[in-house]
Amino acid sequence: MANQGQSAAEIVFDRATKVYRGAPAPAVDELSMTVPAGEICVLLGPSGSGKTTALTMVNRLVEPTSGDIRIDGVSVAEQDATGLRRRIGYVIQQIGLFPHMTIEENVATVPQVLGWKRDRIRDRVRELLDLVGLPPREYGGRYPAQLSGGQRQRVGIARALAADPPVMLMDEPFGALDPITREHMQDEFLRLHEQVRKTTLFVSHDMDEAVKMGDRIAIFREGGHLVQYDAPERILTAPADDFVARFIGADRGLKALTLRRVGDLPLEPADATPDTAPLAATETLHTALSALMTSGTDRLPVADGDGRLVGTVTLDLIRAEAGRPAPHEGEVA
Amino acid sequence: MIAAAGPHPVIPDFGPVSRCVQDNGFFCTDWFTANWDSVFWPALVQHVRLTVMAVGIGFVLAFAAALLAHFKGWLERPVGGFTAFLYTIPPLALFELLVPGTGVSVLTVEIALVAYTLMVLFKNTLTGLREVPPDVRRVGEGMGLTRRQILVRIELPLAIPSILSGLRIATVTTISTVEIAAFIIDQGLGSPILQGLQSPFNTQFVAAGALAVALALAADGLIVLVGRLLTPWTHARRAV
Structure with missing residues (x-):
């Protein structure tokens, strides 16, 4: 089982499938892939291609219908869902900060339910707020409504990192930000990832973001099929099929130059x-x-x-x- | 001869009365202050006691029912329907209905008063619990909070504004319904109002009525104040 404080863990999808009740086709169809420890894997595809479902099967917000997902060799199905989730950082587009808690209280949530000592929580919260560029002295006591969108998303990331989880799940984390803030947050997150090296699954529908953020990109097609899983450069220069070629766009040659x-x-x-x-x-x-x-x-x-x-x-x-x-x-x- | 500056002539049996009382003015301050200790203060205290008891018991019942309905959704319709039904019964009719069972007593009055608070308290508590944005609840779950932790740490605090607005309505309406309870028991500000209405003398019902209004305003203001203290995030200003 993944331990507290472990820096990263390998994630393996093993024919993971999800069929929602009443749905004619699977949302995720026999997904098999391995995300090496410490890498950022972008799940990319149009809406309805099962990216978010694949992501949330990892923290069991969605239970696979069949197949398995293993973190460092241990099936998530065998782990207590609550304990599992406390070892996985989770960031979503709407951020979902608790509006009635200060920034410090938001970040302290998981350490608190894990029963950390007061001093340790305080130190950790300050360390994280510094890490994401929000000086705790200035921002710690504010409420989410008092921050800008980009600042809120930083808090969301700090909160997800609070208990030092080996795995991060990010569901279009920067999707609601304006283009300039988004680019800035992408740079910030890459810099942060250099330091903390969490295995990160990152859902996106934006090819440019995927190329920028991903060590690997997993491209999904409608119906939850994984069509290509490769390094960004390989995807740009050698798309697996027409769907991928169309999805990454006619300017893929130019995009490849960004790498x-x-x-x-x-x-x-x-x-x-x-x-x-x-x-x-x-x-x-x-x-x-x-x-x-x-x-x-x-x-x-x-x-x-x-x-x-x-x-x-x-x-x-x-x-x-x-x-x-x-x-x-x-x-x- | 020097005119003796003495007290007003005393009319036997009516006590010393001022010009205002003799002329039956709209409001006679002297009469009001003279009767504060014997009439108005006790009535005010009784009024507060009847109201606090009714809203307190009503809140406990409605809160428990709302929590149950929050977890067992099917309970909302029957409980909501029942409390709405209670709310539609006219107060006097409900008092009369209860008298054969519980007598001419404080208990009768309280049962009716509690019944009237239930609908708004139940509704507002349940609405407050449900108003938590779905993404906030989802993140809470995704972070590994248990159902109970989500309730205590997230849903209940976020429901406070809605619960308190229910309490305001329940308290103010209870304060006015307690006045009607004077038809059953000789308690609260309704008693001097009823007596005042039966005599041509103005000050008594004007004073009691004004006190009831003042009480309602004060109670409302108190709840608003408590609400502000409990929900600092709702009025935190954006730092510039």
Whole structure:
């Protein structure tokens, strides 16, 4: 059984199927996949494709009709549902903060029901609020209604992390935020994930979000069928079928460029005296291409973190890289 | 001769009376203060006691019934229907119906008063418990709160505003119904009102009536105040 404080756990879906009573077809049909410990797996698909059902089978808000789900080798069905859920962080789009509790009280909920000591809860709550960028001194005593949408979602994430669960379930967590806040929260969560490394299942219907967030993407089709489970790059460069190709969009070639960095290209030698401002080597090829288009030239200087010129990126280089097949599953850039 | 400045002439059997009382003014302060200790204060205390007892018992019963109906949904219709039926019976008719069984007593009055509080208290408590946003309940469940913890930590606190608004209505209507109870028992502010109506003298029923109104307003205000203290989140201002 997963322990308190364990950093991550592997999640295995083993022919997990859910047929809702009275429904003619399954919501999730024989889903089998393995999410390695510590990775972010995005469940992607149109509405009605069973993403949320698949997600909530993990914390048993939905009980599978057949098949099994195992966390670190232990079937969820064999675990007490309440205890299981306390070891799984859960974040939803509507956030669902308790409106009558202060921010601190919200975050303290699971530690409280787990019977932690007062001091330990207080320290943990402060640590988490700092982690999500809401100084506890300023925000701890406020009520959810006093926060912005983005701040509330941070509290939702802090609350889900409170008891240090090895698994996080996130159901379109940023779906209700405006585009700028959403992008910001995506960056924040990635930074946070670097630190805490929880195995995360992340439901989304947005391809760009999936490419950005996912170590792997599981693409679902109506009827709860998993059609492709792969690294984002593989999905973009080698879609399994027409459905996937259509779902990820005609601009998948451009999207794929967001996954590769300028610094990874075999750059041409740096010009001695470039006449344009250099690009950072950490920029994506997508940004580099855009910069090339804007500048009206076909070559731009590239600088490293210290501002030293390390080479020159050209349109040809990007085109060649875009045409290169993606590395195989698991070797995510 | 110097005119003697003495008290007003005393008319035997009627006690010393002021000009206002002699002229039967709309409200005679002197008569009101003279009779405060013997008439109005005791009536006010009785009125409060009858009201608190009725609303207290009614709340316990309605709250328990609402909790049951919250968990066993099928109970809502029969319980709601029964309390609504009780509410439709005119107070005097209900008093008369009960007298053969429980006599001309405080018990009779209380049974009727409690019966009138049930509908609004039951309804408002149940509504409050159900008003909890579904996503809040879902997250609570998904976080591993037990059904009981969801009730105690989430549903009950969030139901407080609705429960208190039910209590306000129940309290104010009970205060006015207690006045009618004076037809059965010689208690509460209804007694001086009834007596006052039977004589041409104004001050008695004007004073008792005003006290009943003041009591209702004070009780209402008190519940609002308690509500504010119990629900700090409902008026927390957005920090700028």
